[in-house]
Every structure is written in C-alpha cells, then in structure tokens.
Amino acid sequence: MTSSAHSAEDKICPHNARQNCSSCRLSAICLPLALAQDEVVQLDEIVQRGRPLQTDELLYREGDNFNSIFAVRSGSVKAYRVSDKGEEQVTGFYLPGEILGMDGIGQNRYANSAQAMEVSAICEIPFSKIEDLSGRLPNMQKHFFKLLSQEIVEDQRHITLLSKHSAEERLASLLVSISARNARRNLSAFSFRLPMSRTDIGNFLGLTIETVSRVFSRFAKQGLIEINKKEILVLDIDALKRVASLAN
Amino acid sequence: MTSSAHSAEDKICPHNARQNCSSCRLSAICLPLALAQDEVVQLDEIVQRGRPLQTDELLYREGDNFNSIFAVRSGSVKAYRVSDKGEEQVTGFYLPGEILGMDGIGQNRYANSAQAMEVSAICEIPFSKIEDLSGRLPNMQKHFFKLLSQEIVEDQRHITLLSKHSAEERLASLLVSISARNARRNLSAFSFRLPMSRTDIGNFLGLTIETVSRVFSRFAKQGLIEINKKEILVLDIDALKRVASLAN
C-alpha cells in the first residue's frame, strides 16, 4: 500500500463520479451543518462531478474566467499565484472535503492557479447557482459567507506564520495542520503521506527546499517524527504542537 | 494643518455622524456600483454612525462576539491578531471607504482586534441586516461575496509579499499601495501622511522597526521619497513601483 492517507475513502470508491452530497462521507466537512435535508438535495442537483484530474493537471489557471468553485472529493490540490516579479507562491493545499476557487469571485477571474498533486476527484459547483440558491435559502447564504470568511482567517494565520515564526515553527505548524485535517476525515493523525513535494512545502512556508529538508531531518533526529520520503510518522504530536507554539 | 491626507474629506465635515450613503463621497469605494438608487436607501437605513473613535481606541477585540462589519468614513484603523505564541501581527490598515471586520463571520467572533490610528469616524453595519438585505437584493449579495473574496486576494498578495520579497520591496509595495488608495479618494498620490507608526509598518511587513527606518533612509538617499517623520513626499513613483516589482 502506497498511501495510508486514502484508505478510508478508498474503501468505498476512489474517484468515482457517481456520488451525491447526501451520501458523501465528506459532507460533514464540506457542507453546512445547518442545511436541511431537502436543501442538501437542491445543492446536490447543481454539483457537477467530472472525470478525475491526473497528477499535475490544472483545474484552472490564474486569470481564467471565474465560473465555479470546487470541492476536493479525493486526492489533493495546491493553489498558487505568480507575482509580477515572476515568483511563484503556493497559497494553499486543499485536501478532501475542502473548497477552493473562492478567490475568483471578487474579480470574476481566478487569482490563483489550481493544480492536482495526485489523481484527484473534484466536485464543481457553478457559482451562479450558488448565488441563486443563497438568495432563496438563508442557510446556504450563511454557509458561503462563513466559508469565505474562514478562508480570510486562514490566510491571516498564514501571514502571521510567515511574518513571525522560524523555519522550525512553520514546518511544525504545517505538520500539525495536516495531522488535524486528516483526523477530521477519520484518517490517522499520526501516520500519513504528504501529497506535496518538498519544493511545494518550502514555497508555501516561505523557505527553500534545503531548509525544509534540514528541518525535517532535525525533527527526525529529535524523535518528533519519522520520515520516509513523503511518508510521515508522527511520534510526538505534543512536542510538535509545542514547537509550532500552536503557531496559528 | 497637520494632515494633508484629510483635506478633501474635511472640506465638508471631518467626522460628522450626520451623513448618509447616498451623499457620502466615499460611496464609490465603499458601495457596489451595481446597487440601484433605492437599494442604496435601504442600505442607508441599517447603517449606524456612532461617535468618532479617539486615537488608539479599540473598535472591537479579537474574540469579541461578531455582530457588525465596519466602514471607515474618516481617519484610519489597523487590524491585528495575537498568535498563540503571543506575537502581535498587524493584518491590515484600513483607510476611508474601506471595510473591515469580515473575518468575524466565520466563527461568529472577530479574529482580529481593530484599533483607531487617529481620530476616526466609522460606519457600523449590523451583519444580520446585511444577510436580510442580501437575501432580498441579489446585487447586495453579489457585492458582499465580492468584498469577502477581495479580502482573500489581498491577504494572499500579502502572503506573497512576506514570503518572497525583500525589505525594500515590501516597503516600496506599501508606499505604492497607500499612494494608490489615496488617489482613489481623490487625494494626492504623491504627498501624504502615513497614519501608522514605524512599529506598525514593521509589524505589518514582517520587519523590525530598525529595518523599516533604514530602508526609508535608503529610499530618501536614492531620491525616491522625502521623509519628514510621517509625512511622505513621493518623488519618483515609477522607481518605487519598480522596486516593489509591482510586487503583489
């Protein structure tokens, strides 16, 4: 088995397009708790489920016309933007149940490119439909306001991380985050495979690949984790959290 | 006159509570272009205009119950959050016409504290009223989705700035940003007063106060700007933009 991170979802169907929100095991993460049963059905009708994305395939490009937001059903996606300086900046990693593309609403163009880091199944939700639904269902409107707001808070957390925290704190913070997000999907919080490369991690954390590698080695030497390429075994989550200073 | 940045607004009324959105000269920035006249009136009815905030007075605290978002009518406000590490991070500066507090929607608590950097007049807009209005007026809903999304894009821009750009690039970028935001308010793009302290600038840009000071001096020596404490005279905006690498 190459990927422990998928086992739970894969039991049922890896990247199957035949799915609906009501039966999706990720709905607890993806959907508003406040949505009534019949509201979920209405949402379900507008969700499009295409063929899986292959590794490195682009879901959308920075500058593309914005039409839809996307939910990751399986696999994982990174978002990145290119500054005028030509520097690429990874702005987020999206795991199953998480939603991306909302940065496109403001300018009617995506502000990021989104790329699959492995074979991934994606739900596409046309935004015009969301606007319609939100106009009719207050719970739906509330949910999307909240989603957008939470992304703001996430990004501000990340600003703090980049601005005020050391390389060790940043990396520990990422590991704790991924661990927690795995736990939320009922996967192991202590044994998982990082879907992203060292380059992507460094880019996301504002570090070079060399620093990422060194800090990983240091963590391993200190007995906090065991590393085997992308496979991570967390030996001391509390220590990791301490290093992260619960650095949010 | 202590502040050139205020002259245009102050002609009419500095921090007057007797105002409405239809006549407010900032509405072009603050309000959706798409709003019809009668829709503006409806918005106007829910906007609360309190007494002005004094310098350093808090508009809200991180963790406070979220009820309203706020628009700056005059003066300026900074937002900052405290990480678990105890580090304070300035997440944004808000100038007249700009809206803050939207980070509170997601968790029903503000994720930042907001503090006036000078005497400031603020419009308070109860969020529940916005939700009501948005349910009835599609333009209003669209506007707030856009506002939230734009804040996300702004924050991601800032992430890139912190992650990939040098001290000079960061500071040039801030100066260019403030210059542009002044121009949008029909104030001078080349002569203005920075409402924030060096400490706040450094904190916002992920730099120490000493580095901020040094870079300012370097810019002055290079003939890009003239500095007199907080008063800035931009001598070569194109050079500044070049230094910023249009670093967004």
Add this chain to the structure above:
DNA sequence: CGTTATCTTGATAACGTTCAATAAGAGTGG
C-alpha cells in the same frame, strides 16, 4: 523645560539562503 515616546543609525550576530556535491528513486529503453 524636562521626561517619555518614537525614530534613526551603527556594530555584531544569527538564521536562512545560495552554491555545490552527493544520494536516492522513478521512469525508460536496450
């Protein structure tokens, strides 16, 4: 007019980058 805040400038040091070499896989073709 003295006291406190804030800002500027200099000297030193640290953290992370850069440059460089090596290692370990993954994929390909003979």
Add this chain to the structure above:
DNA sequence: CCACTCTTATTGAACGTTATCAAGATAACG
C-alpha cells in the same frame, strides 16, 4: 533486468540579509 537519465531530496560550507543589541537624536507632551 540492469544501465541510464532525470528528478527529487539530503547534506555541507560560505555568504548575506535582516534581527538584535546598544547608543543617540528628534519629536511629543505634560
């Protein structure tokens, strides 16, 4: 199946940008 290349990751040494420490200078304020 092994040799080959190409990519990705690891490790070391030297350097550089920015932080830290420290001292003055300037402005703000009672």
